[in-house]
Amino acid sequence: MDFMNLLRSAELLLYEVVSWLVFYPLTLWRCIRRPAAMIAYAEQELTRPPEVQFAEALSPPIFLFLTLVMAHMIQGGVFHNEAVFQGVLSDQRNLLILRAVAFSLFPLLLGIQHVRLSGQVLSRQTLRPMFYAQCYVTVPFVLVLDLSLMLVSVPWAGSGIAALALFLLGLVWYAVALMRGFMIHRNISGRRAIAQTALAMLLGTLCFLATMMLSLLSGPVTFGD
Structure with missing residues (x-):
């Protein structure tokens, strides 16, 4: 009986992992093309039973x-320019967890803003759908940021300019997506949406940098060739 349960668990796990090959690019394309619709999709899905979400x-x-895992693997395996920490962060698994926490600060802060603007009391129940929704919008920007950092390390004269252009394109897309999300889903004016977007990006950047600075407490850091 235990062996059969193990086989069923392996079957479910294998299908889940393989299905990512299909649904990752589909989800990414939908997030890039219609970020506002994906915000609504995430908030609605959490009202359904867990097994069909x-x-x-x-x-x-x-x-x-998954985006952070793929970027981490490509950065270290292809471009060989990953950061090498000492101490607890010398373990790549711990470093990956740190990156996940750092980048999750953006959807977390945005989720808090959306809860406040919706007039709800901040709680684990009200924050969760807002956090999930903002994860969808944040992923394309995270992907562009990582690609820009990888592009800088390419031995090509125009790599710096190309990386900067790619980063600015991603930043503009992210800002517009956040602003439209505030306007459509929280029903606020364009001026107020711009202010909320600027606040979110400023606070997210400060918290991200603070997290990175705290990581240096584990020891000195070097970069691969």
Whole structure:
């Protein structure tokens, strides 16, 4: 009986992992093309029974974490320019967890803003759908940021300019997506949406940098060739 349960668990796990090959690019394309619709999709899916949630896309936290895992593997395996920490962060698994936490600060702060603007009391129940929704919007920007950092390390004269252009394109897309999300889903004016977007990006950047600075407490850091 235990062996059969193990086989069923392996079957479910194998299908889940393989299905990511289909639903990751589909989810990414939908997030890039229609970020506002994906915000609504995430918030609506969490009102459904757990067994049928996110049947047409990846779960937002899994989507974000997979993006970070792939970027981490490509950065270290292809470009060989990953940061090498001492101490507890010398373990790549711990470093990956730190990156996941750092980048999750953006959807977390945005989720708090959306809860406040919706007039709800901040709680684990009200924050969760807002956090999930903002994960969808954050992933394309995270992907562009990582690609820009990788592009800088390419031995090509124009790599710096190309990386900067790619980063600015991603930043503009992210800002517009956040602003439209505030306007459509929280029903606020364009001026107020711009202010909320600027606040979110400023606070997210400060918290991200603070997290990175705290990581240096584990010891000195070097970079691969």
